[in-house]
Amino acid sequence: MRELNLDRLRTLVVIAELGSFAAAARTLHLAPPTVSLHIAELEDRIGAPLLLRKRGQVRPTAIGDTLVARARRLLADADQLLDDVQRQVQGLSGRVRLGASTGALAHLLPQALEILGRQHPDIDVQVAVLTSHDTLAQLHNGTLDIGLVALPQTPVAGLAIQSWRRDPVMAFLPAGWPRPPSATPDWLAAQPLILNGAGTRLMQLTADWFAAAGHYPAPRIQLDYNDAIKSLVAAGYGAALLPHEATTPPADPRIAMLPLSPPLWRQLGIAHRDGDIERTTRHVLDVLWGLGPDQSGTKSAPELPATTLDCS
Template identity: 45%
Template sequence: MRNLNLDQVQTLIAIADLKTLAAAAQALHLAPPTVSLHISELESRLGATLVVRGRRQASLTAAGQVMVDAGRRLLAAADEAVEQVHRRAQGLQGVVRLATTAGVSAGLLPPLMQWLAQESPGVDVKLDVLSSAESMARLVAGTLDLAIVALPQASGSGVQVDAWRSDPMVALVPAAWPAPPQVTPQWLADQRWMSFGPATQMYRLTAGWFAQAGLNPRPRMELNHPLALRSLVVAGHGVAVLPLEQPGVAGQHGEPDTAGLQVRPLHPPLLRELGLARRSADAQDPAILAVWRALDTFANVAAPPPPSHRVVQA
């Protein structure tokens, strides 16, 4: 069988998205007969009917839906390949695919990305928010380069995981609420409190903290977004338990934004542990090393140095 024609695949995806051949032709700046020819040739090549042409709309067959799902991945990979070639041709370093957990807040990511842009402007970072399990799976599959993951995670299958950050968990309390100097499990259990969802590290940490005190309270609200939880605290809807992230660049620490809320330490203390995961096969890639160094700058635990100490030029 001959190789797939990506233009024909793109035409099929346009029909799937826009529901008619005429709309697909307009969006792709093609003549309607060319769209019909693309689909006919693609169906002939695959030996399967992909599109059912109705009077008003075109719909996909089951085989057509499989081709559309696979085709989106093919086109994304092709776009990435073209982009990397263009960047290398311009003397730039490349694209690094980085994933982070939802629990890493906007207080940490913007200064990290700014630091990287200043130190290695030739590196383009594509950022995804994924669960730690999905990040590890994508590292093994080779569709991700680096990931910030919740610890513990086991190294193996060509993926190395190292400790990166250990941030104290604190209670964020509405400014108008009376709050003790330290928040205990019993005090928090008696309040309206909000949490990340049950599938997250944040939830498991908080649940374990309650369990040590013999408690198992249910949160009033579950929301997997630290900034949204913080905003709800400021609005007086409840208490949230989140990590106190102080980025720290070149030995300096940023002050956390506490406007509209009170920050109280937990008693007993609770830590959120994060690690850096990378593919061992990519240990010497210059662009990945540059991102690793940027991430290492924001570490607050004794993490191992990047695999190579040579200077990476932008």
């Protein structure tokens, strides 16, 4: 026996507590020879006697007493481990690993975590800030459980990627700027711009929207954090094209929003591995689906009126 066996350790602890092989056998529902064999195997593994038998009373040796004390902690830890794992199997607690871009993290994910905290307070969601490409790669190799990704995406074997939200991209600009009823590529291309970083899906959508009208504007600055972009817009540094979720709190009163003409949409999807889904992961997915336009996550957001939307 190369490793210490928990069953053998439990036998030793019960004998030490009851002071009798026979009583331990009854308590553990084992045959007396099995109890004796457990102790013999432990003593062989340790290389020293663990129990003293005197006048019908069994007591641990000094070495046995040390082993009993440590064994109690090991057995308690093992029992707690089994309880924790069972709670996770039942969906009562556990860890869920989620990957998302900064666009989803700003407002959507905090809403989901607030709801989850009320419904399942013992589920811990660990969040990684990743591109959609990296999120899908980590889902595929098993280091993530859920991903919030930009759509469309090329199908990945073993992953389910479903539509979740379709939010309008709006023009965010300093409230003091003179502005038309809607923002066209011609008008925005003539303004100082603050855009998302190169390589992001939103930047690609924005570039394609401008290119369809023959414009290829160079931004004053590119950032990957939408809230930082909004701060620069509020300071009068330029205009930005950003998605606007219906549940987002009112923006800084120094910022006005215009619908785009033609309209542009930011689509997000939820990705997870195919097959059986752990209950803790399912609880998180259920909360996320509840933040979609409908329970299937496929209903489009309503068209916005072609009027200025001022958040002041």
